[in-house]
Amino acid sequence: MEWRQLHVSSANTVLLAYRGLKQLPRNILSDNVTNLDASHNLLEAVPHWIDRLTRLEHVNLSNNKLMMLPSEFGMLDHITVLKLTNNQLSDLSLPKELAAMVMLRELYLAGNEFQSIPPQIFELRQLRTLQMGKNKITEIPRDIVKLKKLNLLYLGGNQLTEVPAELGQLSWLQSLSLSDNSITRLPQQLKQLTRLQSLSLHNNQLQLLPKEIIELTSLTELSLRGNPLVVRFVRKMSNNVPTLLELSGRCIKKCSLHYNRSIIPASLVYYLNHARTCDNPLCAGVYFTSRVQCVKFVDFCGKYRVPLLQYLCSDTCSEGCDHELTSSSDDENRMVKKVLLG
Ligand SMILES: [Zn+2]
Structure with a gap:
């Protein structure tokens, strides 16, 4: 009991950040926990009993050494925010059961080892934020169009060379970052992003922009430095x-x-x-x-x-x-x- 008082800052929040933990302690199990922050530790795996924290809504496991998420994660269908930034996750690390996390609105996977966007992510139809910067992603699949409610898509610092025309159908997108890739051209369909406010394109291989880009009337931020068009x-x-x-x-x-x-x-x-x-x-x-x-x-x-x-x-x-x-x-x-x- 004393131990729990040390780590549970309120009835429903467990704070375990910066504790050098190699695994999650079992005594965090409780019916009430909605927020779990075990970021900045040395976790290599998430225990299978995680599915007993059925009320979890916000989970932060960023800055650990995670290589895999267990299939039990799919049972946690109350989670709305899942942070897994700066781990060692790769294409096969996410269970297919992730698709069952129907409430998920924000997913943070930056700074991992992904070479592609795992297909189960496209089943998360409530997703508003997808942060996959600083991975090794080479392609944006056309299925991106399934994430119709996306507000923010961050794919900066990957290995993209192309942008699919389907991206133009994400009509709720307000912020799009494609900086620090090797993109050579943009589809004119981006003009359909009428709510887009911020477009980051710096450090790519863009020779020119499609003229339709002037139709993005909501845009207030545009970064283009570090592209050949700057020189030319x-x-x-x-x-x-x-x-x-x-x-x-x-x-x-x-x-x-x-x-x-x-x-x-x-x-x-x-x-x-x-x-x-x-x-x-x-x-x-x-x-x-x-x-x-x-x-x-x-x-x-x-x-x-x-x-x-x-x-x-x-x-x-x-x-x-x-x-x-x-x-x-x-x-x-x-x-x-x-x-x-x-
Ligand atoms: Zn002429």
């Missing part, structure tokens, strides 16, 4: 000489000449129907495959000017763009730094 933001131009087919196609579209399958082959009708409009609003031109790439700075939330990719129909078309860049370059550099470092 001034201007990247590449131009392929258009083919005769392309040049004639452009003329037909620009002059709105009538065509159909009774006049020209079906393949040419298909080609002509897939003309893309030049991004320069002052130009009425079109292109098919040959285009000029150019970076344009766009006002963003009235705070920043963000470098975005523009596809233009010709070199001459890009001169206007060039002029726009150099006319106030000091000012623009200053503004861009703000968003890149911010």
